[in-house]
Amino acid sequence: MNATEILKLHEIKKTPGRIAIINALVNYNQPLSENEIKAEMQEMYDRITFYRNVQALTQAGIIHKIVIDNTTVKYGINHCDHGHQHQNEHAHFFCEQCHSVVCLEEVKIPEYNLPSGYKCTESDIIIKGKCKKCNQ
Amino acid sequence: MNATEILKLHEIKKTPGRIAIINALVNYNQPLSENEIKAEMQEMYDRITFYRNVQALTQAGIIHKIVIDNTTVKYGINHCDHGHQHQNEHAHFFCEQCHSVVCLEEVKIPEYNLPSGYKCTESDIIIKGKCKKCNQ
DNA sequence: ATACAAATGAAACAATGTTGCAAATATAAA
DNA sequence: TTTATATTTGCAACATTGTTTCATTTGTAT
Numbered sequence: 112m113n114a115t116e117i118l119k120l121h122e123i124k125k126t127p128g129r130i131a132i133i134n135a136l137v138n139y140n141q142p143l144s145e146n147e148i149k150a151e152m153q154e155m156y157d158r159i160t161f162y163r164n165v166q167a168l169t170q171a172g173i174i175h176k177i178v179i180d181n182t183t184v185k186y187g188i189n190h191c192d193h194g195h196q197h198q199n200e201h202a203h204f205f206c207e208q209c210h211s212v213v214c215l216e217e218v219k220i221p222e223y224n225l226p227s228g229y230k231c232t233e234s235d236i237i238i239k240g241k242c243k244k245c246n247q
Numbered sequence: 248m249n250a251t252e253i254l255k256l257h258e259i260k261k262t263p264g265r266i267a268i269i270n271a272l273v274n275y276n277q278p279l280s281e282n283e284i285k286a287e288m289q290e291m292y293d294r295i296t297f298y299r300n301v302q303a304l305t306q307a308g309i310i311h312k313i314v315i316d317n318t319t320v321k322y323g324i325n326h327c328d329h330g331h332q333h334q335n336e337h338a339h340f341f342c343e344q345c346h347s348v349v350c351l352e353e354v355k356i357p358e359y360n361l362p363s364g365y366k367c368t369e370s371d372i373i374i375k376g377k378c379k380k381c382n383q
Numbered sequence: 384a385t386a387c388a389a390a391t392g393a394a395a396c397a398a399t400g401t402t403g404c405a406a407a408t409a410t411a412a413a
Numbered sequence: 414t415t416t417a418t419a420t421t422t423g424c425a426a427c428a429t430t431g432t433t434t435c436a437t438t439t440g441t442a443t
Contacts (some may be wrong), residue, residue, distance in 0.1 A: 180314045218359050228379030237371045241365030260409055
């Protein structure tokens with residue numbers, strides 16, 4: 112499924128900026144940072160538009176934001192893309208050497224045993240270490 | 248154990264700024280943001296010094312940084328404070344209503360089953376929802 | 384082709400965090 | 414208690430990340 116089809120499926124407007132973001136994520140096949148996406152977009156990149164498109168794509172359920180720490184954010188494409196908001200909840204891996212991020216689809220977010228009175232609506236797992244490539 | 252004793256135990260210099268940060272965290276008995284600590288420190292607060300003291304206290308193993316998302320950071324005091332770097336690994340809870348953070352000492356960080364080739368050095372769990380007080 | 388809502392891009396702002404450097408201070412030793 | 418020295422402080426300046434307002438442009442359904 113290409114960018115145009117993804118945008119149509121999720122009923123948001125097809126614009127060059129959105130297509131470029133989706134294409135970057137699909138082509139690299141892994142979550143990317145703003146700067147990595149910017150590099151792909153070249154002169155078409157505009158910071159304000161980028162942030163707004165990231166919001167729009169996130170709301171539409173096309174991408175998800177991955178916060179590694181307060182200064183590192185990546186964006187990943189959603190694979191379970193039939194329908195909206197279907198966050199297929201998984202852990203994320205961050206390589207401290209090459210700074211790549213991998214969606215660990217097989218590492219699901221568990222139900223935690225919270226102290227009584229606490230209600231969970233969402234949870235995030237960030238696993239940091241050395242990725243496959245960097246371990247070779 | 249008071250701030251002076253904590254600083255001496257961890258062998259870093261006793262300064263008014265460090266004492267104030269430790270006292271704020273101990274008195275509130277929960278992780279606080281920069282602004283919450285700033286409010287406690289009043290006119291003694293200086294941004295640059297604050298950031299440097301946070302670094303020093305973190306390195307000394309006295310406090311730990313809790314990144315809720317890219318715009319929300321809290322600092323919590325370490326309870327297992329005999330010795331350095333003894334990060335007692337636990338999950339953190341963030342209340343989306345009152346924005347308080349709770350160290351869930353009883354929710355331990357598990358060993359994850361990573362794909363072969365991946366090595367983990369550290370992992371973070373942030374659980375978001377509604378805390379005990381806000382659920383009443 | 385056109386109408387209208389939505390998206391864009393510029394300027395300006397806000398929050399968070401860092402670095403270099405001179406002055407001030409904490410602490411150990413005399 | 415005084416002194417010596419390494420550490421810490423606070424200022425100025427900067428870097429990065431993200432948001433808001435508003436006029437202009439563009440996407441898309443009719």
